[in-house]
Structure formats: C-alpha cells, structure tokens
Amino acid sequence: xxxxxxxxxxxxxxxxxxxxxxxxxxxxxxxxxxxxxxxxxxxxxxxxxxxxxxxxxxxxxxxxxxxxxxxxxxxxxxxxxxxxxxxxxxxxxxxxxxxxxxxxxxxxxxxxxxxxxxxxxxxxxxxxxxxxxxxxxxxxxxxxxxxxxxxxxxxxxxxxxxxxxxxxxxxxxxxxxxxxxxxxxxxxxxxxxxxxxxxxxxxxxxxxxxxxxxxxxxxxxxxxxxxxxxxxxxxxxxxxxxxxxxxxxxxxxxxxxxxxxxxxxxxxxxxxxxxxxxxxxxxxxxxxxxxxxxxxxxxxxxxxxxxxxxxxxxxxxxxxxxxxxxxxxxxxxxxxxxxxxxxxxxxxxxxxxxxxxxxxxxxxxxxxxxxxxxxxxxxxxxxxxxxxxxxxxxxxxxxxxxxxxxxxxxxxxxxxxxxxxxxxxxxxxxxxxxxxxxxxxxxxx
Numbered sequence: 277x278x279x280x281x282x283x284x285x286x287x288x289x290x291x292x293x294x295x296x297x298x299x300x301x302x303x304x305x306x307x308x309x310x311x312x313x314x315x316x317x318x319x320x321x322x323x324x325x326x327x328x329x330x331x332x333x334x335x336x337x338x339x340x341x342x343x344x345x346x347x348x349x350x351x352x353x354x355x356x357x358x359x360x361x362x363x364x365x366x367x368x369x370x371x372x373x374x375x376x377x378x379x380x381x382x383x384x385x386x387x388x389x390x391x392x393x394x395x396x397x398x399x400x401x402x403x404x405x406x407x408x409x410x411x412x413x414x415x416x417x418x419x420x421x422x423x424x425x426x427x428x429x430x431x432x433x434x435x436x437x438x439x440x441x442x443x444x445x446x447x448x449x450x451x452x453x454x455x456x457x458x459x460x461x462x463x464x465x466x467x468x469x470x471x472x473x474x475x476x477x478x479x480x481x482x483x484x485x486x487x488x489x490x491x492x493x494x495x496x497x498x499x500x501x502x503x504x505x506x507x508x509x510x511x512x513x514x515x516x517x518x519x520x521x522x523x524x525x526x527x528x529x530x531x532x533x534x535x536x537x538x539x540x541x542x543x544x545x546x547x548x549x550x551x552x553x554x555x556x557x558x559x560x561x562x563x564x565x566x567x568x569x570x571x572x573x574x575x576x577x578x579x580x581x582x583x584x585x586x587x588x589x590x591x592x593x594x595x596x597x598x599x600x601x602x603x604x605x606x607x608x609x610x611x612x613x614x615x616x617x618x619x620x621x622x623x624x625x626x627x628x629x630x631x632x633x634x635x636x637x638x639x640x641x642x643x644x645x646x647x648x649x650x651x652x653x654x655x656x657x658x659x660x661x662x663x664x665x666x667x668x669x670x671x672x673x674x675x676x677x678x679x680x681x682x683x684x685x686x687x688x689x690x691x692x693x694x695x696x697x698x699x700x701x702x703x704x705x706x707x708x709x710x711x712x713x714x715x716x717x718x719x720x721x
Contacts, residue, residue, distance in 0.1 A: 309628035325597035329590055332589060332590025333590040336589075337694045338645035341642065344687075345649045346678065346679065348683055350572070362561065364534055366532055366559050367557070370557050374395075375526050377527075383551050389537065396528060396532060403460065405463075408465065410464060415512055419440045422512055437497055440496060452494065453496030454472065455496055460510075461498045467495065470494070470495050472493050478523065489521065591701040592701065599705045602626065602705050602709040626706035635698070652680045653679075
C-alpha cells in the first residue's frame with residue numbers, strides 16, 4: 277500500500293475523522309506528547325535531561341520570585357522606617373529664625389493631603405551611660421507630636437510616653453525625661469529610670485569662650501523602631517528642654533510635614549510652601565535619600581536580569597533535551613507522517629511536550645517561591661542557628677528582620693517570562709521534527 281504524502285491534494289481531501297484534521301492540540305497529539313514525557317528503559321538519559329530542565333525552571337522561577345519579593349520588602353520596610361521618624365517634607369527658615377512655628381504648623385495642616393506638621397529642634401551630642409559612650413542625634417518634640425509619629429506609640433518596649441514633656445508630679449517642674457532606642461540602651465547599658473549624660477560642645481558662653489554643656493537626663497522610655505540606625509542614634513527630648521539645651525530660645529530647627537501619599541510630595545510641595553506664608557527652604561524625602569534609594573533600584577534591576585539568566589539556562593536545557601528526543605523518535609515521527617499526520621500535528625506534539633515541562637516547572641516554582649516568601653524570616657533564623665552566623669546583620673542592612681513583599685504584577689511578569697522562554701525553547705526542536713523526511717528516517721533505521 278502506497279502512503280499519500282500530506283502535501284498532496286488527495287491528502288488534503290481526506291475525511292474529517294482522520295487524525296490530521298482533528299484540530300489543533302487534538303487528543304491523539306496530547307496522548308503522544310504525554311507518552312514522550314514518560315521514561316522508558318532506553319530513554320532514561322532523555323528523561324533525566326527533561327527532569328533537570330523541570331528542576332532548573334522551577335528553581336529559577338522560585339529564586340526570582342523570592343529575591344524580588346525580598347528586594348521589594350526591603351525597600352518598603354526602609355521607606356516605612358525612614359519616613360516614620362523623618363517627615364516627608366522638611367521646612368527650614370531662610371532669612372529669620374523660625375519662632376512662629378506654631379502658627380506656620382497650623383496653616384500647613386489646612387493643606388489638603390497634609391496629615392501632620394511637627395516643629396522640632398535637632399542637634400548632635402555625645403551620650404554616656406554606665407558602660408560606654410555613643411554619638412547621638414537629639415531631637416526635641418512635644419508630647420503630642422511624638423505620639424503622632426507613625427508607629428512610635430507601638431514602638432515603645434519599656435517605660436511610657438505619658439509623662440513626656442509634661443511636669444513632674446512632685447516638684448511641679450517641667451519633666452526632663454528622654455526617650456532612647458533599644459540598641460542605644462543596650463550599647464550604653466541603661467534601663468528605664470537610669471540616668472543618661474548628654475554632652476554637647478555648644479554650651480554656655482563664658483569670658484573664656486563657649487564651654488561644653490553636660491547634663492544628666494532620666495530615661496523615661498525605650499523604643500524599638502526596627503531600623504538599627506535609628507534605634508542606635510536617636511534620642512527624643514521634650515521640645516522646651518531641647519530649646520534650652522541647644523540655646524535655641526523660642527525657635528526651632530525646622531518643621532517636619534507628613535502627607536497621606538509620600539509619592540505625591542512633588543506635586544504638593546508648591547502648595548505647602550505657599551501655605552507657610554513665609555520664606556522657607558524645603559527638602560523632600562526623595563532628595564534626602566536619593567543616593568540610597570537609587571542604589572536600591574539599580575541593585576533590584578540588576579538582580580532581576582541576573583536571575584532571569586537562571587530561567588534562560590533551564591530553557592536551554594529544554595532545547596537540548598527536546599533535540600535528543602526528536603533524534604531518538606525519528607522512526608516514530610516517520611510512521612506518524614506515513615499514517616497521515618501533518619507537519620503541523622508533529623510540531624504541535626513536540627511543542628506540547630516541551631511546553632509541559634516549562635508549564636509544570638513554572639507552576640511548581642510559583643508554589644515554592646510563595647511558600648519561601650511566607651516563611652523567609654523563619655528560614656533565615658533556622659540557617660543562622662545552624663551555621664552560627666548572622667545572615668542579615670542589622671548593622672549592614674539597617675533592619676532587624678528579613679522582609680518579603682510579593683508584588684502581584686511583578687510575580688505575574690516573572691511567570692509570563694518563564695512561560696515564554698519555555699515555549700520559545702520548544703520551537704526549534706519541534707520545527708526540526710516537523711521537517712523530518714519520513715523516507716530518510718525509515719531508510720536508516
């Protein structure tokens with residue numbers, strides 16, 4: 277019996293019941309594709325290559341999801357911590373001392389989108405405790421402003437903020453209690469109720485010059501924001517006491533402005549400056565942290581490109597495995613062609629075979645990446661305890677925990693890239709299978 281090549285007019289007029297006309301991705305094509313994925317004794321090596329391709333895609337997708345989630349979480353946590361203490365826009369006086377800060381603050385909060393305006397006094401000093409000394413940034417705030425800072429009321433780990441900036445119930449004098457960070461308290465060896473000596477070079481003016489000012493303050497509360505740099509450096513002091521300590525009189529260093537949408541501070545800036553009704557120098561959070569967040573963005577993009585190469589390498593493994601499969605199945609392809617299967621049907625069989633590896637690897641990688649993201653901090657602690665090393669040092673990374681924030685859009689983009697690479701990897705081997713000449717394949721078998 278002479279077979280009719282698929283390219284002849286007679287073959288084109290075959291009944292619809294024959295396999296070649298069964299439509300795209302017909303059941304028999306799925307059956308053959310899935311059969312090729314199952315290993316037989318003589319095809320063990322091909323199956324091993326397909327398995328490595330599957331594992332490579334799975335690990336590549338999972339790694340890419342986890343790393344990008346950690347980078348997103350790292351940026352979000354840093355942004356939250358930085359903007360929790362520092363305002364989104366800082367206003368400072370230009371031509372005259374800022375002694376009308378209360379009136380200016382009242383006008384600023386009337387601007388639509390402004391949540392808080394906090395006058396502050398800031399200066400550098402040396403803090404000395406029982407065990408050591410450390411450079412600190414002293415920031416003077418009113419009690420109302422301190423409690424209004426985002427996350428501050430929940431950050432107190434010892435003591436209380438109730439009496440901050442108030443009056444002593446016994447003497448009736450203004451309270452001089454201060455609030456310090458957890459890491460600073462540990463470094464200096466002080467607890468709530470202990471005295472902390474603060475030294476500043478800008479002290480009293482005498483006939484012999486300016487002498488350093490040394491004064492002891494009682495630690496009223498200890499906070500832990502979660503950002504090591506702030507927990508080690510910041511000391512909060514009542515506003516009136518800070519004005520006296522730094523010889524500010526009734527003036528302040530500046531006004532921190534907090535808005536409901538930090539990313540919109542650029543469009544709100546002109547309106548806020550106009551509401552102040554006096555010349556002020558303004559700096560927003562993006563300008564103050566431009567280098568830092570730009571470096572984070574560059575690192576994030578580079579990591580994405582580098583880790584995408586893992587998925588690409590796994591996709592190349594799919595290419596090699598599919599080429600070997602096509603070479604091994606040359607006789608089967610020839611028989612299918614002589615039975616009436618079109619080149620398109622053969623090509624779809626091998627596309628489905630390779631795409632199944634990519635689809636399964638991508639799906640498993642998504643599940644694995646999601647599980648790792650949900651437990652990344654526990655995994656970090658486990659590895660640290662097993663290796664006796666600090667994998668996420670707060671001194672280097674500023675945060676006390678490893679954050680992870682999966683962005684749905686970014687995760688979907690990663691999955692789409694993995695699927696596209698996996699699909700593209702199958703096209704060339706499938707095209708070679710479709711171009712195989714049945715006569716030549718059977719002649720040399």
